[in-house]
Amino acid sequence: xxxxxxxxxxxxxxxxxxxxxxxxxxxxxxxxxxxxxxxxxxxxxxxxxxxxxxxxxxxxxxxxxxxxxxxxxxxxxxxxxxxxxxxxxxxxxxxxxxxxxxxxxxxxxxx
Amino acid sequence: xxxxxxxxxxxxxxxxxxxxxxxxxxxxxxxxxxxxxxxxxxxxxxxxxxxxxxxxxxxxxxxxxxxxxxxxxxxxxxxxxxxxxxxxxxxxxxxxxxxxxxxxxxxxxxx
DNA sequence: CAAATATACCTTGACAGGCGAGGTATGTTG
DNA sequence: CAACATACCTCGCCTGTCAAGGTATATTTG
Numbered sequence: 001x002x003x004x005x006x007x008x009x010x011x012x013x014x015x016x017x018x019x020x021x022x023x024x025x026x027x028x029x030x031x032x033x034x035x036x037x038x039x040x041x042x043x044x045x046x047x048x049x050x051x052x053x054x055x056x057x058x059x060x061x062x063x064x065x066x067x068x069x070x071x072x073x074x075x076x077x078x079x080x081x082x083x084x085x086x087x088x089x090x091x092x093x094x095x096x097x098x099x100x101x102x103x104x105x106x107x108x109x110x111x
Numbered sequence: 112x113x114x115x116x117x118x119x120x121x122x123x124x125x126x127x128x129x130x131x132x133x134x135x136x137x138x139x140x141x142x143x144x145x146x147x148x149x150x151x152x153x154x155x156x157x158x159x160x161x162x163x164x165x166x167x168x169x170x171x172x173x174x175x176x177x178x179x180x181x182x183x184x185x186x187x188x189x190x191x192x193x194x195x196x197x198x199x200x201x202x203x204x205x206x207x208x209x210x211x212x213x214x215x216x217x218x219x220x221x222x
Numbered sequence: 223c224a225a226a227t228a229t230a231c232c233t234t235g236a237c238a239g240g241c242g243a244g245g246t247a248t249g250t251t252g
Numbered sequence: 253c254a255a256c257a258t259a260c261c262t263c264g265c266c267t268g269t270c271a272a273g274g275t276a277t278a279t280t281t282g
């Protein structure tokens with residue numbers, strides 16, 4: 001483990017929504033892309049991932065449908081909704097201000 | 112409420128240690144300084160604060176002693192230990208890399 | 223062809239941290 | 253003396269993470 005997951009906690013939904021902003025995708029692939037983007041330093045645990053999908057779908061941020069693969073295991077694809085796009089933008093703004101706040105709070109003042 | 116507390120979760124310990132890097136202090140005052148630094152946008156809930164003190168003391172990051180106030184309510188002062196200083200530095204480094212990682216993961220790629 | 227591996231999904235139950243609600247005690251101020 | 257500010261504390265709930273376990277399909281390998 002390279003990164004304490006409590007630091008990422010609260011960003012799971014944002015991360016998933018961000019991946020879906022680029023187009024429909026399915027769970028396994030989304031997680032792969034997260035691993036790739038972080039050079040293997042981070043991944044969502046499956047239980048966390050699927051819990052998040054349920055939560056986001058319940059909240060109306062995403063919708064899902066089964067793919068009609070002719071081969072390989074079946075895939076459930078997720079699609080971001082308009083409401084999900086709004087939520088995403090909101091979460092991004094919250095992250096920007098939270099980031100500044102944390103920076104301010106965790107640094108010792110010495111000028 | 113202005114900031115989702117899940118975004119701060121995982122930083123509580125770092126925030127407290129940062130405050131103690133500047134010298135011994137007590138709970139109530141630490142929380143006040145956090146409110147001031149964030150222009151009232153954030154504060155640690157008392158239950159969260161005292162839970163964190165217990166946790167940090169248990170972990171050997173801080174030690175405590177009762178102040179000998181002649182007036183007003185009694186205060187329990189906290190002091191950061193050498194181990195606490197090490198932990199603080201480590202947490203800062205973790206935050207730096209987590210920050211980059213999150214930035215990478217929550218932005219949609221469009222160049 | 224059987225076994226192993228990769229893909230792909232899912233659920234359950236435990237755990238940890240945040241926090242609402244409630245409590246204690248002291249000193250000041252109207 | 254009542255109200256308020258300071259200052260501490262605990263209990264029990266809630267939510268998100270995740271280890272462990274499970275299912276099903278297709279491909280590779282001996």
